[in-house]
Amino acid sequence: MANSGADLIKGMATGDREAFARFxxxxxxxxxxxxxxxxxxxxxxxxxxxxVFWEAWRGAAGYDPGRGSPEAWMVTRARSRAIDRVRARRRxxxxxxxxxxxxxxxxxxxxxxxxxxxxxxxxxxxxxxxxLPEAQRDVIELAYYGGLTQTEIAERLKQPLGTVKTRIxxxxxxxxxxxxxx
Amino acid sequence: MNQRHEPFDTLAAVYAxxxxxxxxxxxxxxxxxxxCARCAAALAQHAATLAALAPSAPPVVPPPEVxxxxxxxxxxxxxxxxxxxxxxxxxxxxxxxxxxVSAWFTGAFVAVRYEAQLGQMARESAAQRRELQRDIAxxxxxxxxxxxxxxLLRDPVTQVVALRGLGPSPAATGRVIWHPKAGGHVFVxxxxxxxxxxxxxxxxxxxxxxxxxxxxxxxxxxxxSHRIAPVDDGKPVKVFAVTLEPEDGVQAPAGPMVLAxx
Numbered sequence: 310m311a312n313s314g315a316d317l318i319k320g321m322a323t324g325d326r327e328a329f330a331r332f333x334x335x336x337x338x339x340x341x342x343x344x345x346x347x348x349x350x351x352x353x354x355x356x357x358x359x360x361v362f363w364e365a366w367r368g369a370a371g372y373d374p375g376r377g378s379p380e381a382w383m384v385t386r387a388r389s390r391a392i393d394r395v396r397a398r399r400r401x402x403x404x405x406x407x408x409x410x411x412x413x414x415x416x417x418x419x420x421x422x423x424x425x426x427x428x429x430x431x432x433x434x435x436x437x438x439x440x441l442p443e444a445q446r447d448v449i450e451l452a453y454y455g456g457l458t459q460t461e462i463a464e465r466l467k468q469p470l471g472t473v474k475t476r477i478x479x480x481x482x483x484x485x486x487x488x489x490x491x
Numbered sequence: 492m493n494q495r496h497e498p499f500d501t502l503a504a505v506y507a508x509x510x511x512x513x514x515x516x517x518x519x520x521x522x523x524x525x526x527c528a529r530c531a532a533a534l535a536q537h538a539a540t541l542a543a544l545a546p547s548a549p550p551v552v553p554p555p556e557v558x559x560x561x562x563x564x565x566x567x568x569x570x571x572x573x574x575x576x577x578x579x580x581x582x583x584x585x586x587x588x589x590x591x592v593s594a595w596f597t598g599a600f601v602a603v604r605y606e607a608q609l610g611q612m613a614r615e616s617a618a619q620r621r622e623l624q625r626d627i628a629x630x631x632x633x634x635x636x637x638x639x640x641x642x643l644l645r646d647p648v649t650q651v652v653a654l655r656g657l658g659p660s661p662a663a664t665g666r667v668i669w670h671p672k673a674g675g676h677v678f679v680x681x682x683x684x685x686x687x688x689x690x691x692x693x694x695x696x697x698x699x700x701x702x703x704x705x706x707x708x709x710x711x712x713x714x715x716s717h718r719i720a721p722v723d724d725g726k727p728v729k730v731f732a733v734t735l736e737p738e739d740g741v742q743a744p745a746g747p748m749v750l751a752x753x
Binding site for chain 2: 326329330333334337338339340341342343345346351355358359362363366376377378380381383384385387388389392437438449452453456457458459460462474475477478481482484485488489
């Protein structure tokens with residue numbers, strides 16, 4: 310019996326442990342790599358993963374399939390929690406970490422990652438993001454993987470805030486056409 | 492007619508990306524709270540687009556202990572010791588039970604066989620887990636000085652001081668990573684093996700007499716590391732030196748000097 314993700318969430322809302330186990334098996338492999346890419350540290354990524362699925366379990370009754378797919382529901386949650394971590398870390402370590410952070414941002418590859426897998430992965434990533442004009446791709450990558458806010462992006466790229474906002478909107482609209490052809 | 496809504500379309504995109512901040516974020520949330528169908532639809536659309544980018548992160552296997560911990564948290568009415576292992580055993584037992592029930596219909600002897608096998612698998616995996624935990628603890632101990640040194644290096648006031656071999660050990664080398672308030676670490680290489688009853692002793696030298704900064708040993712390759720406590724009075728250290736002394740250490744250097752800075 311192949312349950313849809315939405316069915317599993319419905320099961321979770323009624324306290325079905327087995328549905329949750331299957332939900333985890335299906336969606337953890339999707340969101341964990343993303344969380345790891347954002348927080349860059351395995352133990353911390355595992356923490357975030359647990360937080361995200363715990364919230365999904367607690368919030369299952371509030372899921373409305375009309376408002377988005379289970380993928381979008383989980384990815385939104387995962388990105389948001391991972392970015393919270395990165396921002397908290399940035400605030401804590403502001404004094405000494407800023408320089409390190411710059412270096413990491415300049416070299417987006419996780420130093421612990423396997424170079425071959427990385428290269429392949431970047432190939433895939435490029436196929437979606439690379440079709441954006443560079444100016445739009447930069448702002449979206451800095452926010453999506455770096456967790457930077459519009460103000461921080463404007464400072465880093467030395468661009469007016471309005472320009473950054475416009476690029477984000479145009480970039481997302483273009484991406485939508487690329488990843489979800491109608 | 493949509494002229495007045497236009498700015499919110501842009502804010503919705505930035506908000507969906509998680510990049511909206513400051514006053515504009517409050518403004519957008521205030522606009523969204525009473526219910527704006529157009530923005531809700533835009534946010535859902537953007538979330539779907541952003542979710543479609545997720546599979547482009549490099550594939551990594553999610554840590555299995557997270558699933559165990561979550562299932563335990565869900566099923567556990569109260570905190571219990573050794574949650575993870577008991578969770579795993581409970582699953583193994585549940586699986587074994589399911590196998591037994593289904594095998595009962597096809598032949599009881601199959602059940603006996605699988606039950607024994609699964610029991611053994613559960614015992615083996617618990618033993619492996621304990622072994623791994625010991626290995627991880629040992630590796631963490633070994634890593635501790637390097638982690639601590641790396642932490643110190645983030646602070647711009649931290650100095651790295653080179654030590655050179657002297658007299659009896661010209662090939663010896665060393666580095667001191669030194670923070671004036673937090674102390675530091677010394678890492679050495681190519682020191683001669685220690686005679687029985689002896690150890691190397693580190694000295695910090697400021698304006699007054701050399702002060703003992705602890706004894707340490709080296710491995711078969713002549714390598715060693717040692718944590719240096721901060722200097723009590725916080726006075727600057729000008730020279731670091733290592734001498735060969737009795738293994739309990741002495742209060743003033745007496746043996747030959749094997750390494751020194753400058």
